Amino acid sequence: MxxxxxxxxxxxxxxxxxxxxxxxxxxxxxxxxxxxxxxxxxxxxxxxxxxxxxxxxxxxxxxxxxxxxxxxxxxxxxxxxxxxxxxxxxTDPTLEKMVDNGKLGLKSGQGFYDWQGDTGKRIVADRDAALLDQLKHDHNAKKD
Structure with missing residues (x-):
């Protein structure tokens, strides 16, 4: 690791x-x-x-x-x-109800939030880029 x-x-x-x-x-x-x-x-x-x-x-x-x-x-x-x-x-009853109704989040386009369109993909890309930046920072900090 x-x-x-x-x-x-x-x-x-x-x-x-x-x-x-x-x-x-x-x-x-x-x-x-x-x-x-x-x-x-x-x-x-x-x-x-x-x-x-x-x-x-x-x-x-x-x-x-x-x-x-x-x-x-x-x-x-x-x-x-x-x-x-x-x-x-x-299991949380609200979570169970949402899953039973096909509200799976980004993968179905609806969860607690509406994920129709490119909003979810943009958020995932931004999140992943920020996480990679943090990993790079951690890696570089270990070198110092």
Whole structure:
């Protein structure tokens, strides 16, 4: 992995799914819950991640971020917020309904967003170019 410019991370033991997928699904479960409960729209949830957590976690991961913010603060927040977070263990009902209705996202042209036309292809191309730039930056930083 390191030879091809990726950042290999050793794990302590095997677990179902990749660690990144597990974290992503935990975030998605709560994001879907927020939308299902009418707290925020899909667009608002995406903007909150893009313009706050996503930027922060791109620089330091969630655990380092908690350390930097103060574990006492996160303990206090967890004491009341955990009880209100999504904790379902089955498939999200909204996600299941959308898939059953053929709303698969970009591949079907409709999901939470309308992906008709070239908008989705442009976003994917822009995202992929930005990710490649970040990989190049990481690779060059290792050389320094």
């Amino acid at each position: 390191n030879k091809i410019g990726k950042h290999a991370v050793p794990l302590k033991k095997e677990a179902l799914g990749f660690v990144g997928n597990r974290i992503q699904l935990a975030v998605l479960r709560e994001a879907f819950h927020i939308v299902d409960e009418g707290i925020a729209s899909p667009e608002a949830v995406d903007d909150i991640i893009k313009y706050s957590l996503g930027r922060r976690w791109n620089l330091v991961g969630p655990i380092a971020s908690a350390d930097l913010g103060g574990l006492d603060v996160f303990k206090n927040i967890s004491s009341y917020l955990y009880a209100d977070l999504a904790n379902a263990t089955g």
